[in-house]
Amino acid sequence: MNGKINMEVKIGSLHLKSPVMTASGTFGYGEEFADFCDLNRLGAIVVKGISLQPRKGNPPPRIVEVAGGMLNAIGLQNVGLDAFISQKLPPLSRYNTPIIVNVFGEDAKEYTELATRLDGVPGVAALEVNISCPNVKEGGVHFGVDHKMAQHITSLVRRATKLPLIVKLTPNVTDIASIAKAVADGGADAISLINTLTGMSVDIKHRRPHLQNITGGLSGPAIKPIALRMLWQVRKAVSLPLIGIGGIMNATDALEFLITGAVAIQVGTANFINPRATMEITDGIERYLAMSQITDVNSLIGSLQT
Amino acid sequence: MEECLGSVVAIDEPKKDHFLLTLRVPESFSAPLPGQFVMLRQTPSSTAEVNGFSLPRPFSVYDFTAGSLMILFRRVGKVTSWMAHLSPGEALFIRGPLGNHFPPPTGKKNIMVFAGGIGVAPMHFFTKYFRKENIRVFVGAKTDGELLLHDTFCEICNEVKIATDDGSYGRCGLVTDFLPTSMEPKTVIYACGPKSMLQSLSMMIPAEVDCHVSLEERMACGIGACLGCAVEIWTVAGEKTIRSVCKDGPVFPLKNVVWENK
Numbered sequence: 024m025n026g027k028i029n030m031e032v033k034i035g036s037l038h039l040k041s042p043v044m045t046a047s048g049t050f051g052y053g054e055e056f057a058d059f060c061d062l063n064r065l066g067a068i069v070v071k072g073i074s075l076q077p078r079k080g081n082p083p084p085r086i087v088e089v090a091g092g093m094l095n096a097i098g099l100q101n102v103g104l105d106a107f108i109s110q111k112l113p114p115l116s117r118y119n120t121p122i123i124v125n126v127f128g129e130d131a132k133e134y135t136e137l138a139t140r141l142d143g144v145p146g147v148a149a150l151e152v153n154i155s156c157p158n159v160k161e162g163g164v165h166f167g168v169d170h171k172m173a174q175h176i177t178s179l180v181r182r183a184t185k186l187p188l189i190v191k192l193t194p195n196v197t198d199i200a201s202i203a204k205a206v207a208d209g210g211a212d213a214i215s216l217i218n219t220l221t222g223m224s225v226d227i228k229h230r231r232p233h234l235q236n237i238t239g240g241l242s243g244p245a246i247k248p249i250a251l252r253m254l255w256q257v258r259k260a261v262s263l264p265l266i267g268i269g270g271i272m273n274a275t276d277a278l279e280f281l282i283t284g285a286v287a288i289q290v291g292t293a294n295f296i297n298p299r300a301t302m303e304i305t306d307g308i309e310r311y312l313a314m315s316q317i318t319d320v321n322s323l324i325g326s327l328q329t
Numbered sequence: 330m331e332e333c334l335g336s337v338v339a340i341d342e343p344k345k346d347h348f349l350l351t352l353r354v355p356e357s358f359s360a361p362l363p364g365q366f367v368m369l370r371q372t373p374s375s376t377a378e379v380n381g382f383s384l385p386r387p388f389s390v391y392d393f394t395a396g397s398l399m400i401l402f403r404r405v406g407k408v409t410s411w412m413a414h415l416s417p418g419e420a421l422f423i424r425g426p427l428g429n430h431f432p433p434p435t436g437k438k439n440i441m442v443f444a445g446g447i448g449v450a451p452m453h454f455f456t457k458y459f460r461k462e463n464i465r466v467f468v469g470a471k472t473d474g475e476l477l478l479h480d481t482f483c484e485i486c487n488e489v490k491i492a493t494d495d496g497s498y499g500r501c502g503l504v505t506d507f508l509p510t511s512m513e514p515k516t517v518i519y520a521c522g523p524k525s526m527l528q529s530l531s532m533m534i535p536a537e538v539d540c541h542v543s544l545e546e547r548m549a550c551g552i553g554a555c556l557g558c559a560v561e562i563w564t565v566a567g568e569k570t571i572r573s574v575c576k577d578g579p580v581f582p583l584k585n586v587v588w589e590n591k
Contacts, residue, residue: 051554071556079571081588084547086557088407091382093549098554100571161423244382272382295549296370296384298332298424 028312029319030305031091032066032286034264035120035212037149037187039287041225042278042320043305046268046291047151047191048097048123052111053118057299062118064305066287070111070151072125074306077103079163080170084205087233089224092243093292096236098295099127112146123189123284132177152176153213155193155218167193167218170205177209189211192216194246199253200260207261211212215266215289216257217250242271242292251283258284258325274307276292281308284325332357334372335398335423337415344365346404347477348413349391352423360424361390363455364543364580367425368399370553371411383408384549385424387575389451389521398423401450401477427479427551428579431455431541434462437517443530445469445504445522449477451543452521458487468497469504469522473497505529520583526589540583546574561587 026176030041044067045053050056053068062068079211080100087094099189102111124147129132134152141147154167154176166172177190190206192199219240224233232238248270257265266286271277272293280288291301308320317323335352342348361367370385386408392399404413415421431451440462443501444452449468456464465488470476472495479498482489490507491499500506505526512535520530521543536542546558553576560587562572569587572578 048556050553051552054553055550055552079569080556080559081562083557083559085559086547086549086555088382088384095549095555095557097559100559111584199458279374292549295555297422298550298552 028309028322030309032321032324034149034189034266034286035187037067041063041066042281042285042303043290043301043308044123044266044287044300045069045294046289047153049291049294050078053115053122056294056298060302062075062120064249065120065301067121067123067148068103068115068118068202069123069125069151070107070115071101071287072099072127073084073101073104073107073137074129075104076138077101077106082235084233084235085239087224087239089133089222089245090247092241093235094222094224094233094239094241095219096239097238104137108144112144116146123149123151125151125191127153129177131176133183135179135183138180138186140264141183142186147186149189150180150184151189151215152180153191153192153218155191155195166200167260168196170201173202174205174209177206177211179270181210189215191218191268193218194249195221195270200256203261204252204262207263208288211263213264213266214257214261215268217253220246220249240326242303243272244276245273246280247276251279254280254283254285255327263324271304274295274304274311277304277308278311279322281320281324282327284327286324330546331357331526332358334420337419337421339395339416340413340415342413343449343471344477345474347475348402348404350400350402350412350415352421353396354423356396358398358423359552360395361393361426361454362430363390363396364430364451365390365428366451366551367427368581369400370422370424371413372422372567373570376540385551387427387545387548387551388556389543389579390426391450392457396411397565399437401447401453403447413519418481424439424551428510428575429577431519431580434459434464434517434519437462437539438463439513439516441516442466443469443504443508443518443520443522444473445526446471447477448520448522448526448543450521452519453478455519456482456485463487466490467504467507468490469493469526470498471484471495489559494542502547503529505533508533509562517541521540527583527586531583531588533584534583536584541580542583542586543579544574544586547578548575551575563587
């Protein structure tokens with residue numbers, strides 16, 4: 024839009040041409056949005072979470088709209104690592120955009136194996152380790168709520184890969200700063216936060232939960248103030264680059280996260296409503312910078328006055 | 330395929346709480362095929378507020394003629410209540426056409442359509458699209474007050490039969506009661522309606538008879554990204570697999586759909 028404005032940000036060794044990324048699980052494997060977005064304009068694409076083996080996910084209903092957001096209990100449905108590498112990754116290589124692979128395991132060994140096998144795969148720019156998905160009983164939730172386990176998993180993945188390592192945190196904890204410190208100590212290059220908050224909704228006509236899984240992850244505008252608060256707490260606790268996630272629907276929301284200290288942001292639920300949301304947010308950030316006569320987005324990041 | 334802006338031409342209420350919405354669509358909107366659907370959502374400038382956050386909603390195509398898209402919907406919740414109050418000239422976003430479509434009944438002699446409740450919407454488009462074929466239509470509703478499109482189907486088809494649960498119109502009973510006990514070869518059945526109706530059909534229709542059904546499931550995106558609209562499907566190898574109603578459907582061969590005994 025304006026050639027004078029620098030939108031490039033760095034997350035460790037990873038260079039992003041824009042701070043606007045997509046959130047895992049809300050952008051498919053990228054290609055689904057090629058009709059709507061110029062995928063080359065994205066800072067990075069974070070693909071749907073991958074496990075070693077394919078997963079069928081939960082029975083429907085899997086989603087329900089609630090005030091200010093939605094609940095989902097997809098149950099980590101994915102094609103598995105082999106199909107991801109052979110089928111989903113190659114079409115993405117024609118875009119000039121880093122592909123960040125979100126991974127989750129059912130035990131420590133799976134995290135290590137995922138990281139080992141993705142290390143050196145062409146087209147993979149970084150890993151985002153999900154220690155926080157709240158939907159699957161045997162899934163990552165116990166890693167993300169315990170600072171010792173969070174550190175353990177992070178250090179295992181760290182040893183298994185040379186790729187930039189982002190760890191994604193769950194908000195369903197008492198003290199997110201202590202988890203962030205543990206992950207930093209484990210060797211993460213960056214932290215992304217927050218994943219969804221566990222929630223529930225009831226159909227009073229049938230006296231049943233709206234979701235077959237009973238509980239699900241809350242996303243959307245309702246969680247944005249919580250995400251900002253946690254970003255602020257984590258920023259004060261660790262010096263790692265932080266990626267802000269949680270209810271970002273427009274450029275104003277994205278700017279709030281950048282100002283609070285996120286070096287990049289992920290757009291999630293907004294992609295479902297407006298498949299061009301990432302493009303409009305990118306335009307909006309550029310417009311704000313131009314109007315504020317800021318030539319480098321990096322000088323906005325963390326500029327919060329308190 | 331992109332999202333486009335449609336503007337409301339007309340909105341009618343042929344039966345209480347049931348609305349027929351006519352939208353003017355731009356030339357860039359591709360002509361849909363019977364069985365396909367669109368996702369509708371409000372624009373930021375919409376005068377009638379949906380009340381903050383709102384996901385788009387899927388609606389099957391009721392009819393399409395060049396430049397004009399028609400949607401038949403029932404008022405059930407927040408978004409359809411907003412839509413019921415749309416006025417001519419108002420704009421909304423249209424994503425689509427989405428999904429697959431009903432396979433044409435080419436070469437079939439005995440073509441039957443079963444439509445239950447608001448499931449008449451895609452079956453209307455199908456029946457009109459293939460009106461040259463000799464299609465028999467069976468429509469079911471809970472009660473006369475919810476019976477839709479009887480007259481419209483009568484204009485398109487030679488044979489239309491009605492069943493209502495309470496007998497307030499047509500035969501008292503279920504639309505599936507019309508299913509013949511024996512079916513000649515070259516029969517094909519198309520259906521859309523409540524899960525209970527489709528499940529009944531799956532138990533009644535012999536495996537050698539082709540039947541294509543349009544499924545509904547809650548979805549957030551309509552383009553295969555959210556994975557909300559999962560449906561279990563039998564593979565050729567006899568294994569259960571997960572498909573998305575939005576992208577792999579909404580039309581599936583009935584015999585491939587896995588039914589929960591719940």
